[in-house]
Amino acid sequence: MTDPHTARTIVGIVGNVISFGLFCAPIPTMVKIWKMKSVSEFKPDPYVATVLNCMMWTFYGLPFVQPDSLLVITINGTGLFMELVYVTIFFVFATSPVRRKITIAMVIEVIFMAVVIFCTMYFLHTTKQRSMLIGILCIVFNVIMYAAPLTVMKLVIKTKSVKYMPFFLSLANFMNGVVWVIYACLKFDPYILIPNGLGSLSGIIQLILYITYYKTTNWNDDDEDKEKRYSNAGIELGQA
Numbered sequence: 001m002t003d004p005h006t007a008r009t010i011v012g013i014v015g016n017v018i019s020f021g022l023f024c025a026p027i028p029t030m031v032k033i034w035k036m037k038s039v040s041e042f043k044p045d046p047y048v049a050t051v052l053n054c055m056m057w058t059f060y061g062l063p064f065v066q067p068d069s070l071l072v073i074t075i076n077g078t079g080l081f082m083e084l085v086y087v088t089i090f091f092v093f094a095t096s097p098v099r100r101k102i103t104i105a106m107v108i109e110v111i112f113m114a115v116v117i118f119c120t121m122y123f124l125h126t127t128k129q130r131s132m133l134i135g136i137l138c139i140v141f142n143v144i145m146y147a148a149p150l151t152v153m154k155l156v157i158k159t160k161s162v163k164y165m166p167f168f169l170s171l172a173n174f175m176n177g178v179v180w181v182i183y184a185c186l187k188f189d190p191y192i193l194i195p196n197g198l199g200s201l202s203g204i205i206q207l208i209l210y211i212t213y214y215k216t217t218n219w220n221d222d223d224e225d226k227e228k229r230y231s232n233a234g235i236e237l238g239q240a
Contacts, residue, residue, distance in 0.1 A: 008186040012071030015179040022172055023079045030089050037093055044090040044102050047083050052109045053141050054080035059117065060138055060191070066131040068187070135191025142195035149173070149202050153209055161217040162210045170210060174203025 002010075026047065033039050054076045059065060061072030091102050116137065124130045152165050177199030184193035 004186050008183060009071070011179060011183045011186065015176065015183055016071055016075040018172060018176045018179055019075045020078060022169075022176060023082045025169060026086055030086055033089055033093055039090055039094045039098065042090075044087060044094070044098065047086040047090065048102060048105045048109070049141075049145060051080065051083045051087060051106070052113070053138075053145060054083055055109070055113050056116075056134065056138050056141060059113075059120075060131065060134045064130070065120070065127060065134055066189070066191075067127055069189075071183075072192070131191065135189075138191055139195050143198065146198060146202055149206065153206060156209050156213055160213050162213050163217050163219060165206060165210065167207075167210055170203060170206035174200060174207060177201075177203050 029042060033042065057076040058073055058080055061069035061076065063069075066072070087102060087106070091099055094102065116134070120130050120133055124133060156162055156165050177196045180192055180196035181200055184190070184196065
């Protein structure tokens with residue numbers, strides 16, 4: 001019989017694979033931007049936000065914050081690198097005002113992260129205290145990021161169309177949340193459990209909406225504005 005530690009490792013590896021797939025989701029958008037040599041109407045906001053989210057989760061997984069969380073570091077460290085590449089592509093092909101916005105946002109994020117790291121290491125001296133502070137911050141940022149799927153779900157209900165809420169992305173979001181919930185339960189970690197529990201709930205609601213409105217969707221109606229709105233919503237989970 002598999003011991004809990006081994007089971008947790010296996011589940012964590014599966015979670016890494018699914019989460020990596022979600023981090024790869026923006027690649028077609030980046031390829032399009034590269035070919036057009038312009039960001040067009042696409043917005044960098046989701047990618048800039050995910051950078052901070054990944055930095056926070058990577059810090060959370062470090063041994064002196066939350067021991068035995070290597071798989072949290074691997075996926076969020078990978079995600080951080082990928083999101084930085086996406087932001088760089090945006091920066092290269094964006095207009096001056098957008099570049100300025102990206103620069104300001106990234107500087108603020110770096111300063112904020114530096115303050116968090118300093119306060120955590122200087123004022124908190126046990127992993128329990130450190131994991132509590134960083135864990136709460138991670139939950140807060142993940143909840144804020146769930147605003148993106150909510151805007152898409154609102155659009156689906158309003159238009160009675162799931163054309164711009166891809167089934168496989170919704171399914172992957174759901175599976176990602178469930179896998180990391182299991183991971184958090186095998187060695188109880190409320191800071192991973194809560195945001196991914198919410199992610200699972202968000203995923204199942206998206207799947208229910210898909211089933212509900214699939215038949216009323218006009219697949220031939222090419223509405224570019226809605227497509228851009230979906231792309232800008234940036235349904236990416238930079239969570240553990």
